Structures are given as C-alpha cells and as structure tokens.
Amino acid sequence: MFKTVAVALSATLLAGAASAGDISGAGATFPAPIYAKWAEAYKAQTGIGLNYQAIGSGGGIKQITAKTVAFGATDKPMTDEELNKIGLMQFPSVMGGILPVVNLPGVQPGQMKLTGEIIADIFLGKITKWNDPRIAAINPGVRIPNWPVTVVHRSDGSGTTYVWTSYLSVKSAEWKSKIGAATDVKWAVGQGGKGNDGIAAVVKQTPGSIGYVEYVFAHANKLTHTQVQDHDGAFIQPEMETFQNAAARASFKAPGFATSLLDQPGNSWPITSPTYILVYKNQTNDDGAAVLSFFDWAYKNGDNLARQLDYVPLPANAKSAIRAAWSANITKGGKPVYVSK
Amino acid sequence: MAVLDRRNRRQIANTAFVTFSTTAAVIAISALTAILYSLLVKGVSGLNLDIFLLSTPAPMSQGGLANAIVGSLMLCGVAMVGAVIVGVLAGTFLAEYSGLSPALNAYGSVVRFLNDVLLSAPSILIGLFVYYIAVKPVHGFNGWAGALALGLIAAPVVTRTTEDVLKLQAKQLRESGVALGAPMWVTIQKVLWRASSGGILTGALLAFARISGETAPLLFTSLGNQFMNFDMSKPISNLPAVIFQFGLSAYDDWQRLAWVGALLIAFAVLSINILVRVLSQEQKRS
Amino acid sequence: MTALPATTGETTRTRPAGASFDPIFLGLCAAAATLLLTALAGIVVSLLIGGWPALSHFKLAFFTSSEWDPVKDIYGGAGPIVGTLITALLSLVFALPIAFGIAVFLVEFCPPLLRRPIGIAVELLAGVPSIVYGMWGLFIFAPLFRDFVEFPLITWAPPGSIWEKLFQGIPNGSGILVASIILSVMILPYIAATLRELFLTVPAKVRESAYGVGCTTVEVVWSVTLPYVRRSAIGAVMLGLGRALGETMAVTFIIGNSHAFPKGLFDGGSTIASTIANEFAEATSDMHTSALIALGFVLFVITFAVLAIARAFLGASKHG
Numbered sequence: 001m002f003k004t005v006a007v008a009l010s011a012t013l014l015a016g017a018a019s020a021g022d023i024s025g026a027g028a029t030f031p032a033p034i035y036a037k038w039a040e041a042y043k044a045q046t047g048i049g050l051n052y053q054a055i056g057s058g059g060g061i062k063q064i065t066a067k068t069v070a071f072g073a074t075d076k077p078m079t080d081e082e083l084n085k086i087g088l089m090q091f092p093s094v095m096g097g098i099l100p101v102v103n104l105p106g107v108q109p110g111q112m113k114l115t116g117e118i119i120a121d122i123f124l125g126k127i128t129k130w131n132d133p134r135i136a137a138i139n140p141g142v143r144i145p146n147w148p149v150t151v152v153h154r155s156d157g158s159g160t161t162y163v164w165t166s167y168l169s170v171k172s173a174e175w176k177s178k179i180g181a182a183t184d185v186k187w188a189v190g191q192g193g194k195g196n197d198g199i200a201a202v203v204k205q206t207p208g209s210i211g212y213v214e215y216v217f218a219h220a221n222k223l224t225h226t227q228v229q230d231h232d233g234a235f236i237q238p239e240m241e242t243f244q245n246a247a248a249r250a251s252f253k254a255p256g257f258a259t260s261l262l263d264q265p266g267n268s269w270p271i272t273s274p275t276y277i278l279v280y281k282n283q284t285n286d287d288g289a290a291v292l293s294f295f296d297w298a299y300k301n302g303d304n305l306a307r308q309l310d311y312v313p314l315p316a317n318a319k320s321a322i323r324a325a326w327s328a329n330i331t332k333g334g335k336p337v338y339v340s341k
Numbered sequence: 342m343a344v345l346d347r348r349n350r351r352q353i354a355n356t357a358f359v360t361f362s363t364t365a366a367v368i369a370i371s372a373l374t375a376i377l378y379s380l381l382v383k384g385v386s387g388l389n390l391d392i393f394l395l396s397t398p399a400p401m402s403q404g405g406l407a408n409a410i411v412g413s414l415m416l417c418g419v420a421m422v423g424a425v426i427v428g429v430l431a432g433t434f435l436a437e438y439s440g441l442s443p444a445l446n447a448y449g450s451v452v453r454f455l456n457d458v459l460l461s462a463p464s465i466l467i468g469l470f471v472y473y474i475a476v477k478p479v480h481g482f483n484g485w486a487g488a489l490a491l492g493l494i495a496a497p498v499v500t501r502t503t504e505d506v507l508k509l510q511a512k513q514l515r516e517s518g519v520a521l522g523a524p525m526w527v528t529i530q531k532v533l534w535r536a537s538s539g540g541i542l543t544g545a546l547l548a549f550a551r552i553s554g555e556t557a558p559l560l561f562t563s564l565g566n567q568f569m570n571f572d573m574s575k576p577i578s579n580l581p582a583v584i585f586q587f588g589l590s591a592y593d594d595w596q597r598l599a600w601v602g603a604l605l606i607a608f609a610v611l612s613i614n615i616l617v618r619v620l621s622q623e624q625k626r627s
Numbered sequence: 628m629t630a631l632p633a634t635t636g637e638t639t640r641t642r643p644a645g646a647s648f649d650p651i652f653l654g655l656c657a658a659a660a661t662l663l664l665t666a667l668a669g670i671v672v673s674l675l676i677g678g679w680p681a682l683s684h685f686k687l688a689f690f691t692s693s694e695w696d697p698v699k700d701i702y703g704g705a706g707p708i709v710g711t712l713i714t715a716l717l718s719l720v721f722a723l724p725i726a727f728g729i730a731v732f733l734v735e736f737c738p739p740l741l742r743r744p745i746g747i748a749v750e751l752l753a754g755v756p757s758i759v760y761g762m763w764g765l766f767i768f769a770p771l772f773r774d775f776v777e778f779p780l781i782t783w784a785p786p787g788s789i790w791e792k793l794f795q796g797i798p799n800g801s802g803i804l805v806a807s808i809i810l811s812v813m814i815l816p817y818i819a820a821t822l823r824e825l826f827l828t829v830p831a832k833v834r835e836s837a838y839g840v841g842c843t844t845v846e847v848v849w850s851v852t853l854p855y856v857r858r859s860a861i862g863a864v865m866l867g868l869g870r871a872l873g874e875t876m877a878v879t880f881i882i883g884n885s886h887a888f889p890k891g892l893f894d895g896g897s898t899i900a901s902t903i904a905n906e907f908a909e910a911t912s913d914m915h916t917s918a919l920i921a922l923g924f925v926l927f928v929i930t931f932a933v934l935a936i937a938r939a940f941l942g943a944s945k946h947g
Contacts, residue, residue, distance in 0.1 A: 049568045051565075069482070220592065362736075366732040501865070505859040524649050540824045557876065607755050
C-alpha cells in the first residue's frame with residue numbers, strides 16, 4: 001500500500017519536476033505579476049511551465065547576454081544597434097501607466113492639476129512651495145496649503161524611474177540637459193524610497209510631498225493622484241482608456257519595436273510605456289519556440305487578466321506586427337521557429 | 342567610616358550594574374516582542390493548509406508557499422551541511438593545530454583574519470562571485486549555486502564560533518585525552534568537540550538564522566521558481582525572495598503571503614533552536 | 628593502561644594507536660581552512676577585476692567625490708563610504724552595551740526559569756529575515772521615531788548650537804540614525820548570544836571563589852569574567868560588526884538612500900551595501916556596474932582596515 005502510494009507520489013513529483021521550469025526568463029520587475037498570472041493560466045491549459053523571475057531590467061539584459069535564460073525582459077528598450085550587436089530581437093508584451101501622487105491634506109484624488117513643465121520644475125527644485133503662482137493659476141477652486149514641497153523619488157534603479165525621467169526630459173529642456181533619463185539619475189532634490197511601495201510609504205508619511213508610482217500602486221495604496229496635461233493641452237485622468245489611447249496610434253516597428261508612447265495626442269495619458277521581451281534571433285534549441293508560443297497565447301488570451309491587474313494590453317495592430325516580425329526574424333537553421341496560427 | 346563608604350560605593354555600583362543589565366535585557370525583549378507582534382498579527386491570519394500544499398500564485402489567484410518552503414529547505418539544508426563540515430574543521434585547525442609550528446601559526450593568523458573579513462562580506466557580493474563560478478559557466482541558474490552561496494555565508498560564522506569555544510576549553514581536557522593514550526584526532530573528536538558542542542551548536546544556529554532570511558545571494562544563483570521543483574540543477578524557489586517580491590507588491594493577497602512567509606522563517610528558526618537545545622541537553626545527561 | 632609509557636619529559640610520548648590518522652585529520656582541517664581562504668581570495672579578485680575599470684578611470688576621485696551620476700556615467704563613492712562607516716560605528720555603539728548587559732543578565736542573575744526562554748528569544752531576533760526588519764522599520768518604527776524623537780529634538784535644538792547641526796534633516800523617520808538603530812537591533816543577537824556562550828565557559832570555580840571572597844556582581848564580571856574571555860569576545864563583536872557592514876535589505880528601506888554626504892543624523896544617506904543592492908540589478912552601463920563592484924571592493928578594504936586596527940588594539944592582551 002505504502003509502496004504504491006510512494007511510487008505514485010514520486011512519479012507525479014518527477015513528472016512535475018520535468019515539466020516545471022522548462023523555460024526560464026528573468027528581468028524587469030514591473031511586469032512580473034502579469035507574467036506570473038499568464039504563466040499560471042498557461043500551465044493550467046498546456047501543462048508547460050514558464051518561470052519568470054524579477055531581477056531588474058539591467059539583470060534581464062545581462063542574463064540574456066550571458067545566455068543563462070531563454071528570454072530576458074526590460075523596461076528600458078535596447079537600441080537597434082545594441083540589439084544587433086548581440087543578435088537579439090526585442091518586442092513589447094504589455095503596457096503600464098505611471099502617475100504623480102501627492103500628500104496634501106484637503107486635496108482629493110484626481111482633483112489637482114499639473115503640467116509636465118511644472119512637475120519638471122518641482123523635481124528640479126525650482127518650485128519649492130505648493131502655493132506657487134504657476135500651480136495656483138491652473139488650479140482655481142482647489143485649496144492648496146502653503147507648504148514646502150518635498151520631492152520623493154525612487155532610490156533603487158528602476159524602469160519606472162526611466163519612464164518618469166524620460167517624460168520630464170520630453171517636457172523640459174532644462175531637465176534633459178541637467179539630469180537626463182535613466183533607470184537611476186542624480187536627483188536635484190528630494191528623498192529616496194525603495195520600490196513603488198517605499199515611495200508610497202514616504203509620501204504617506206510626509207505632508208507636502210510629491211512622488212511617482214505605477215498605476216496599480218496608486219490604486220492599491222489609495223494615494224492622491226493628480227491630473228496631468230496631455231499633448232493637446234487638456235487635463236486628463238489616469239485610467240485604462242487614456243492609457244490605451246496612448247498606444248492606439250503608436251507605430252511599433254521591427255526590429256526593436258522601441259517606440260515612445262510619452263506625451264501622445266488624442267486624450268492620451270502622457271506617462272505611458274510598454275515593457276519589452278528579449279529573445280535571440282538565432283535559436284539553437286526549442287526554447288525560443290516555447291517563449292514565442294507563450295507570448296502568442298498571452299496576446300490572444302491574456303488581455304482580461306492584464307486589465308484585472310491594472311496592466312494595459314497592446315493594441316491589435318501592434319500584436320500582428322510583432323507576430324510578423326517573429327516569423328521573419330527568429331529562426332533555427334534558417335527556418336522560423338514559430339508561426340502564429 | 343572609610344570602609345563603610347567603600348562598601349556603599351561598591352553596593353551602588355553593583356545596583357547600577359544590575360539595573361543596567363536588566364534594562365538591556367528588557368530593551369531586547371521589547372524589540373523582539375514588537376517585531377514578533379507585527380509578524381504574528383499580519384502572518385497568522387493568512388496561515389492555512391494551502392500554504393503548505395500549493396505553489397506561489399499569481400496575484401488574485403489561490404495559492405500557497407509550498408514551492409518556496411521546499412526550495413528553502415533544500416537550499417539551507419545543503420548549505421548548512423557543507424558549512425558545518427567546513428566550519429568545524431577550519432575552526433579546529435585554527436584552535437588546535439595552528440599552534441603546532443611557526444609556519445602553521447602564521448597560516449592560521451592569515452586564515453583567522455580573512456575569515457573575519459569573509460564574515461562581513463555583503464551577501465550580494467558573495468552571490469555575485471558564485472554567479473561567476475557556478476551559473477555563468479553552465480549557462481543556467483541552479484539550486485546548487487544558491488546552496489554554495491548560502492554555505493559561503495554560513496561557514497565563516499561556524500568557523501569563528503568553533504574556534505572561540507575550543508580555545509576556551511581547559512588545558513586539562515586536552516591533557517586527559519593524551520594521558521589516556523588517545524591520538525590527537527580522537528581527543529579532538531571525543532573530548533573537545535563534545536565538550537564544546539553547545540557553543541558549536543550556537544554558532545551553527547546563528548549561521549542558519551542568518552542564511553534562512555537571505556535574499557540577495559540567491560537572486561543571481563538559484564534565481565527562484567514560480568512552480569514546484571525538486572531538481573537542484575534547475576532554478577529553485579526560496580522563501581526570502583518570495584517575501585521580498587510579494588511584500589513590495591501592490592496586491593493584498595501577495596502581501597499577506599509575504600507576512601506568512603516571514604512568520605514561517607522566524608518559526609523555523611525558533612523550533613530548530615529549541616529542538617537542538619533539547620537534543621544536546623539529553624546527550625549531556627546520558 | 629598497561630601501554631602507558633613512563634614519561635621522561637613533557638614532550639616525549641610513544642605514538643598512541645591510530646595516531647597515523649593524525650596527519651590526515653590535520654590535512655582535512657587545513658584543507659577546510661584553505662577552502663575559506665580560497666573563497667575569499669576568489670571574491671576579492673573577482674571584485675578587483677570587475678571594479679578595475681571604474682577605479683582606474685576615476686582614480687582618487689572615486690573616494691573623495693560624492694558626485695554619483697549614472698546618466699553622465701560619473702561615479703564618486705565618498706557618500707556611501709562615509710555612510711557605511713557612520714552607520715556601522717553607531718550601530719555598534721548602541722548594540723554593544725545592550726548585548727553585554729543581556730549576556731551578563733542571562734549568566735549572572737537571571738531567574739533560572741527565565742534563562743532559557745530569554746536566551747532563545749534573543750537568538751530568535753537573529754532569525755527574523757532582514758526584509759522584515761526593513762518593513763517593520765519603515766512602516767512601524769519610522770513614524771513613531773519621527774513623532775517622538777525627531778520632531779521634539781529638532782524643535783528643542785538651540786539655533787547655532789552643535790545640536791542643531793547634528794539634528795539636521797527632513798523629519799520623516801528615514802535617515803542615518805534610524806538605520807543605525809535598526810541595524811543595532813539586527814546585530815544585537817549575534818553579539819549577545821556569543822558573549823553569553825563565552826561567559827558560560829568561565830569555570831564556575833573561578834567565579835564562585837570570587838563571590839566567595841566578597842566580590843559584587845559587577846566586580847566578578849569586570850575583574851574575572853571579562854579578562855577571561857577578552858580575546859574571544861573580539862570575535863563576538865566582529866560577528867556583529869560584520870553584519871552591520873554588510874547588511875543590505877533592511878538598510879535600504881530606511882536610510883533615505885541619498886548619495887550625498889549626510890549633513891546630520893536625521894538626513895538621508897546610503898551605505899555601500901545598500902547602494903549595491905539598490906542599483907546593481909538595474910545598472911545597464913558597464914561603468915555603472917563596475918563602479919558598484921568597485922564599491923564592494925572598497926567595503927572589503929574597509930573591513931580589512933577595521934579588523935587590523937581592532938587586532939592591533941586588543942591583540943597584545945592575553946586571556947588566562
């Protein structure tokens with residue numbers, strides 16, 4: 001009796017071990033929850049396990065370069081030149097929005113209005129009081145306390161910081177020349193918090209502070225977000241619709257698919273960004289096909305799961321462009337490793 | 342009068358000292374209580390059978406920590422076996438053999454010094470080093486590399502404590518072994534190790550406590566795994582990394598699992614601690 | 628017993644049975660020691676190779692400048708280096724007396740019933756994962772510290788005095804001092820548990836005879852116990868200091884993470900380990916990675932120096 005149970009148990013364990021973790025990926029922290037969600041549903045349907053671990057975008061690039069994983073993931077897109085040098089193809093998987101959050105008692109979530117230029121000057125340390133005339137001018141009727149501004153930024157290197165500083169670089173020439181855009185920059189003013197959660201905690205604990213977090217964190221922590229002026233001059237709210245508008249007209253193009261969704265026209269949330277997957281063009285085993293079939297499955301079946309976790313799915317035109325690029329670029333022995341049906 | 346004065350002064354000094362020591366103990370206990378209280382409040386409510394049966398879920402799915410628990414047990418187990426063997430032998434070398442000749446003495450000083458340096462190496466750098474020797478060459482993250490990294494963190498702790506307690510054993514103990522006609526290695530094993538077992542155990546427990554909560558060295562070595570895996574040559578999950586990822590996420594159910602995981606680690610350290618103490622007590626009695 | 632030879636001197640004795648294994652056992656022990664040595668050498672060499680591009684490029688400025696700008700690829704590590712020294716020192720200053728007090732309490736006058744539970748409780752403190760300390764520090768301890776320590780002290784500090792300088796910083800519960808306090812709680816059990824173990828090795832005879840001639844507890848501890856364990860006690864302190872220097876996860880939560888020189892105790896700062904943990908995963912430029920590894924190398928150098936100094940100070944003394 002015991003023997004049969006033991007044999008059956010070890011057989012299932014072995015089978016589980018054999019299929020589990022067949023494909024490994026590593027990289028960006030931002031998309032880790034949705035990849036886990038997709039992987040769980042994908043395994044339930046197909047029995048194939050895809051193990052993704054969040055070690056940071058820089059780590060994702062280093063690991064795919066060192067060929068320790070089947071795919072890498074990064075929030076900061078690699079340039080075409082960098083991709084060609086290593087022989088990688090890059091494509092977006094999903095998108096997300098980033099929002100400014102403030103701690104000003106009396107100010108309701110979504111009530112206060114800010115422009116990219118004002119945010120840049122706050123983060124440059126040029127606007128130091130909340131009752132600055134430029135802020136008051138676009139916020140008639142909002143009672144803003146006469147407090148000093150405390151800037152809260154990420155202390156760890158992060159894709160979120162890359163998108164945020166890229167946006168400020170688009171809106172402010174001074175920001176672009178003095179600070180620039182990167183996963184970690186030399187901040188002009190302010191305090192660091194570790195991770196989205198760290199920023200949320202410091203903002204909550206510091207009256208008069210302003211920080212930036214991913215949409216899902218503002219949502220979960222009930223932080224006071226602000227409206228931001230879009231490319232057409234209108235003040236808009238951060239929500240699924242305005243995030244998706246940002247991607248609707250974007251031109252995702254092979255080979256890198258690196259495109260800026262920042263400050264787009266047409267009621268688009270100005271701080272929206274995709275996150276990317278990195279795969280070798282020239283495949284030597286079946287891992288590449290497994291990775292592509294997973295993401296093809298996610299494009300077809302994963303949109304609702306993404307929305308459920310506050311991620312923004314890719315528009316249909318982008319998905320078909322990516323599928324076409326897979327067939328053309330990712331090959332094994334000269335033949336495409338995966339063709340979407 | 343002078344005598345009385347002196348006695349008074351001594352008495353006061355002693356009372357102050359006793360008060361100070363007791364206060365110190367109270368401070369430590371209150372810090373522990375405060376931390377354990379948060380752990381219990383946030384961790385216990387999430388405890389259920391699923392924790393031990395199901396693997397880590399995606400956000401808003403049902404799941405547990407089974408894969409992380411199994412992974413942590415395997416990684417820490419392998420690491421501790423290696424660390425205790427290496428640490429006790431190295432500590433014995435430092436305490437018993439390094440005095441035998443000037444050459445051994447010099448070598449012992451170097452090892453002793455560098456062992457202390459190794460003690461303070463940031464764990465993330467040890468992980469990085471192991472990545473270069475055990476992950477990059479084989480083109481894949483694996484459990485062995487994680488265990489190696491943890492072992493390298495634990496071994497110097499065991500070495501340090503082993504040397505310290507061995508050195509404090511009375512000279513008579515060593516002489517008694519020799520007097521009985523036992524060779525040195527038997528004396529060390531049968532007499533010195535046994536007499537020092539309490540101290541060595543404490544060292545091993547501290548080492549275990551230290552590695553059981555380590556995240557950084559595993560990030561680049563055993564990586565982590567969303568699914569159950571018993572194969573040490575593949576990426577393998579571990580509790581601290583899951584706590585780290587889930588605790589900093591935006592999802593309530595993930596945060597709840599993170600606190601449960603933290604509680605489990607603290608509980609594991611506690612129960613192993615008690616178990617070992619009880620076992621060593623019984624051994625002494627027999 | 629019949630085999631017991633007549634000894635003519637202390638050093639001469641016949642080889643006991645099984646003694647041929649002695650060299651092998653010595654070899655095993657030496658091999659284990661060498662393994663540790665090799666591991667450390669490997670780590671240092673790999674750090675030196677990895678950090679060399681940054682060290683050779685920035686030269687002395689890497690140690691003297693606190694300009695840390697990943698966009699322009701300029702790296703000066705003075706901020707984290709100073710932060711590491713300050714936090715490690717402060718945490719040791721806080722933890723050492725308390726750990727000593729606990730050890731004395733447990734060994735000398737703790738009610739026997741409480742001895743084991745308290746001993747285990749202290750060791751348990753070492754078993755709490757460091758991320759829990761970080762989260763506890765950030766979400767629970769920091770707000771309390773802000774309201775009950777930082778605000779009152781900043782308000783109290785007389786303008787122009789040294790206190791005002793010392794208490795500079797944004798009062799939000801994150802900074803050098805909070806990080807040092809949390810660190811001291813983390814290293815406390817290492818020092819306390821080892822010290823207690825050492826105190827217990829003092830032969831009961833010795834202590835009891837001291838009590839017997841009328842010594843008070845403080846005199847026994849000061850004149851009998853401490854001199855007896857002095858040498859090994861350095862090891863206990865080193866265990867704690869080691870953890871304080873190398874701790875990453877907890878510190879990153881509460882130190883404020885700024886690369887500039889900390890201006891006051893409440894100001895944000897960074898340590899070498901926290902900087903590496905914060906930035907290593909996301910560093911994409913080669914120089915950035917190299918600068919972080921170079922910082923790691925500097926941490927080793929600091930540890931070397933600290934240990935060498937400690938040895939010079941205490942090495943001359945001998946325990947009985």
